[in-house]
Amino acid sequence: MTTDAQFIAGLPKAELHLHIEGSLEPELMFALARRNRITLPFASVEAVRAAYAFSNLQDFLDIYYQGAGVLLTEQDFHDLAMAYFRRVSADGCRHVELFFDPQTHTDRGLPFSVAIDGLLAGMAEAQASLGITSKLILCFLRHLDEDAAFATLKAATPYLGQIAGVGLDSSELGHPPSKFARVYREARARGLKLVAHAGEEGPPEYVWEALDVLGVDRIDHGNRALEDQGLITRLAGSGMTLTVCPLSNLKLCVVDDLKAHPLKRMLDLGIHATINSDDPAYFGGYLGENWTQTAKALKLSRAELVTLARNSFAGSFLTPAEVATHLAAIDAYAVANP
Ligand code: HPA
Ligand code: ZN
Numbered sequence: 629m630t631t632d633a634q635f636i637a638g639l640p641k642a643e644l645h646l647h648i649e650g651s652l653e654p655e656l657m658f659a660l661a662r663r664n665r666i667t668l669p670f671a672s673v674e675a676v677r678a679a680y681a682f683s684n685l686q687d688f689l690d691i692y693y694q695g696a697g698v699l700l701t702e703q704d705f706h707d708l709a710m711a712y713f714r715r716v717s718a719d720g721c722r723h724v725e726l727f728f729d730p731q732t733h734t735d736r737g738l739p740f741s742v743a744i745d746g747l748l749a750g751m752a753e754a755q756a757s758l759g760i761t762s763k764l765i766l767c768f769l770r771h772l773d774e775d776a777a778f779a780t781l782k783a784a785t786p787y788l789g790q791i792a793g794v795g796l797d798s799s800e801l802g803h804p805p806s807k808f809a810r811v812y813r814e815a816r817a818r819g820l821k822l823v824a825h826a827g828e829e830g831p832p833e834y835v836w837e838a839l840d841v842l843g844v845d846r847i848d849h850g851n852r853a854l855e856d857q858g859l860i861t862r863l864a865g866s867g868m869t870l871t872v873c874p875l876s877n878l879k880l881c882v883v884d885d886l887k888a889h890p891l892k893r894m895l896d897l898g899i900h901a902t903i904n905s906d907d908p909a910y911f912g913g914y915l916g917e918n919w920t921q922t923a924k925a926l927k928l929s930r931a932e933l934v935t936l937a938r939n940s941f942a943g944s945f946l947t948p949a950e951v952a953t954h955l956a957a958i959d960a961y962a963v964a965n966p
Pocket of ligand 1: 647650685692797798799800825828876906907
């Protein structure tokens with residue numbers, strides 16, 4: 629009998645909620661600062677890590693946007709992506725749908741092409757050298773206005789063939805999904821998939837808006853949906869995927885204790901939840917750590933772990949044939965590793 633950690637490591641998994649800028653480890657932050665002759669407001673890697681004590685989402689975002697300031701060249705974005713893919717490949721991750729925040733970079737003067745060209749190069753290299761597939765999701769910063777989101781979508785026009793979808797991140801409270809109704813309509817018309825962070829700190833109404841006003845294909849986080857019985861029925865009945873991030877929720881005080889995390893309740897309610905890392909360099913764990921710590925805290929069964937792995941591919945933007953191949957691999961693994 630394998631241990632849960634061994635079982636999880638070998639289980640084919642996808643990651644559907646990963647901000648690539650949130651995978652910037654302090655060591656790489658210092659290396660890039662040196663390479664780009666940037667002075668960081670921290671004396672050491674240890675001092676950076678010590679600053680990662682957050683009491684809410686905004687505390688984290690302030691330091692996260694500051695950290696991204698060391699990313700200046702295509703090579704920097706490529707190296708960032710490859711460091712993430714190498715790390716997560718070791719966790720048994722086979723497919724990633726990664727977010728990037730173009731406005732974080734264009735607003736400090738980088739051309740739109742720098743981040744995306746570097747990331748696409750890293751994604752191609754990861755597929756060739758590690759066999760890990762990936763898709764890119766462009767996130768709009770919700771603390772900025774809808775015109776800025778439209779400008780970002782316009783700048784992305786030459787890349788639309790290489791972007792799977794759009795998302796909505798940054799400060800949730802006070803910035804409801806409905807603020808971006810028109811730009812989401814435009815993104816849909818351009819053939820893009822739609823996702824949005826909702827119900828991380830924001831109320832259940834924001835999850836309703838993401839569903840009914842934006843028409844999203846997936847909800848990122850969604851924790852607070854459980855406060856609304858009608859929403860639970862809607863999510864479970866429609867088979868909507870939630871990209872849940874347990875260690876992120878702990879670090880940002882969305883939950884007090886991993887043992888009280890709503891993931892198991894979501895599964896019990898028939899909601900298609902998945903496990904993801906969000907910003908692993910800041911929240912204390914990559915995909916594998918999220919799985920093992922959550923499995924332990926919530927005493928998840930092997931059957932529940934298999935369901936979570938299946939949900940991660942079923943909720944992805946891979947083709948039905950690709951999804952079927954991954955699901956067959958999960959089922960074969962489960963049979964071989966009872
Ligand atoms: N929530 C909202 N915005 C974000 C996050 C998050 O967890 N990570 C990076 N941007
Ligand atoms: Zn997120």
